[in-house]
Amino acid sequence: MxxxxxxxxxxxxxxxxxxxxxxxxxxxxxxxxxxxxxxxxFAKTSYPQLPKPPPPVVFKTYNPHTLLPFNGENGAPIFFAVRGVVFDVTPGRNFYGPGGPYANFAGRDATRGLACGSFDESMLTKDLDGPLDTLADLGPDEMDALRGWEERFTEKYNIIGKFVSMKDFEELGKKE
Missing domain, CATH: 1.20.5 (Single alpha-helices involved in coiled-coils or other helix-helix interfaces)
Structure with a gap:
């Protein structure tokens, strides 16, 4: 047992x-x-990635001839000048690029057209080798409108350079 x-x-x-x-x-x-x-x-985990930073902004001096190619055609960037300041308005390609309502300002000095609220070709400087428009004949209302545009562009777009006449550009080149 x-x-x-x-x-x-x-x-x-x-x-x-x-x-x-x-x-x-x-x-x-x-x-x-x-x-x-x-x-x-074994598991493949995908970590969130930060977006690529924008390319660095190089501050340059532009004249009417060097600004002209930046009109947005063939995928080029879109720049224009307002009172001696060059803005990169490429993010607003629908407005400032080919076929847009402000397309005639691309690659040009848009100061007078913006101040007068006109998008006509007559607002653009014809003589690219001459002096810049002094805006001496504009009234206070037009200058206020221009300041409003400048504030808007400064808030929304990158400033990439300054805009000078051909005479001033050549004098700058001699100094360097």
Whole structure:
């Protein structure tokens, strides 16, 4: 009889030992370990990436001839000048690029046209080699309108240079 009791005890110990390994807690722990190992070594995680910064702005001196090619045609950037300041208005290509309502200002001095609220070709300086428009004949209302445009452009677009006459540009070149 002693043999039977001894044998029953051995079987009970084996059953208890094997049941302990397959408990719900052990299954949960094994699942967590497997998931962590998989996600660490095999899962491809994509981390958010910052957008590329815009290209650096190079401040240059422009004259009527060097500004003219920046009219947005053939994918070129769009620049124009307002009272001696050159703005990069390329982000507003729909307005200032080819076919836009302000397209005639692209690559040109837009000061008089903006001050007068006119988009006609007659507002643009015809003599590219002559002096810049002094705006001496404009009234206070037109100058206020021009200041409003300047504020808008300064807030919205990058200033990339200054705009000078051909005479001043040539004198700057001699100094350098």
């Amino acid at each position: 002693e043999y039977v009791e001894h044998r029953m005890n051995d079987e009970a110990v084996k059953a208890a030992a094997s049941a302990g390994l397959v408990s719900p807690l052990n299954i949960l722990l094994l699942s967590i370990i497997l998931y962590t190992g998989y996600s660490t070594f």
